[in-house]
Amino acid sequence: MHRIGFHVSVAQGFLKVFDNAKALDANCCQIFTHSPRSWRFNLVSEDLGKIFKDRYQKKDVWPIVVHDSYLPNLASDDPVMREKSIESIKKEFISCNRLGVEFLNIHPGAHKGQSKEDGLSEICKSLNSIKEDVGNVTLLFENTSGGGSVLGSTFEELKFLLENTDFKCGITLDTCHLFTSGYDISNEEALEDTLSNFNSIVGLENLKLIHLNDTQGEINSKKDRHEHIGLGRIGPQGFKAIVNHKYLKNIPMIMETPVNEKRGDKENIIFLREMIEI
Numbered sequence: 001m002h003r004i005g006f007h008v009s010v011a012q013g014f015l016k017v018f019d020n021a022k023a024l025d026a027n028c029c030q031i032f033t034h035s036p037r038s039w040r041f042n043l044v045s046e047d048l049g050k051i052f053k054d055r056y057q058k059k060d061v062w063p064i065v066v067h068d069s070y071l072p073n074l075a076s077d078d079p080v081m082r083e084k085s086i087e088s089i090k091k092e093f094i095s096c097n098r099l100g101v102e103f104l105n106i107h108p109g110a111h112k113g114q115s116k117e118d119g120l121s122e123i124c125k126s127l128n129s130i131k132e133d134v135g136n137v138t139l140l141f142e143n144t145s146g147g148g149s150v151l152g153s154t155f156e157e158l159k160f161l162l163e164n165t166d167f168k169c170g171i172t173l174d175t176c177h178l179f180t181s182g183y184d185i186s187n188e189e190a191l192e193d194t195l196s197n198f199n200s201i202v203g204l205e206n207l208k209l210i211h212l213n214d215t216q217g218e219i220n221s222k223k224d225r226h227e228h229i230g231l232g233r234i235g236p237q238g239f240k241a242i243v244n245h246k247y248l249k250n251i252p253m254i255m256e257t258p259v260n261e262k263r264g265d266k267e268n269i270i271f272l273r274e275m276i277e278i
């Protein structure tokens with residue numbers, strides 16, 4: 001069975017997440033543990049963690065993935081920024097362990113004028129310094145569109161991050177970011193080429209999560225602008241190939257699609273489910 005879901009809000013409380021996901025006909029989801037635009041946030045309490053973990057055991061909504069906030073930059077060469085970022089990611093790991101969730105998804109970072117190599121090394125060094133707080137969580141590096149000095153847009157960079165981080169890591173492939181960083185997935189043949197390229201560099205066994213988003217940006221435009229499934233440049237053919245792909249169909253898929261006058265979440269999941277043939 002496909003596992004398809006959305007990024008859902010915890011504004012009504014962590015325990016509401018299960019019902020909110022199910023109300024959208026989702027069987028997996030992604031959350032922020034706090035406001036993603038804030039440095040100051042509390043850890044998930046141990047008491048809440050216990051109750052959440054208990055409910056999560058049912059696995060009717062699985063997996064629940066935590067996405068880190070937008071502010072940290074583990075690649076920064078500014079010691080103050082880097083320390084703040086490390087502290088923030090460390091807290092995310094502690095909260096994930098308390099909640100019993102298996103995956104923490106992060107954006108790798110931006111080199112901001114250093115060399116790419118230095119930026120990538122800095123990310124791994126930062127992460128390796130918090131090894132003892134990782135616990136049972138697998139860190140997922142999300143591929144990026146590669147705008148500005150943002151790292152993690154190529155398969156080679158993702159491979160470097162996996163190889164140089166000293167604990168359990170995997171990869172999230174975001175379809176919008178794939179396409180706008182230059183990897184075509186807009187039809188079956190292109191998808192197959194891109195995946196075989198990914199497999200030979202990174203290894204498909206490292207792919208743990210898919211962020212399913214169509215995109216307003218052209219291929220290789222480095223623009224990170226999500227669109228409703230099938231209404232962007234990846235289009236229905238691309239998504240039909242993705243959801244019916246023999247390997248990808250077993251990987252959890254989370255949509256981070258907009259909610260606007262064109263469509264809401266429900267319409268996106270209906271559109272997607274109608275394309276599933278297998």
Ligand SMILES: [Zn+2]
Nearest residue numbers: 142174211256
């Ligand atoms: Zn994403």
Ligand SMILES: [Zn+2]
Nearest residue numbers: 176177224226
């Ligand atoms: Zn994005």
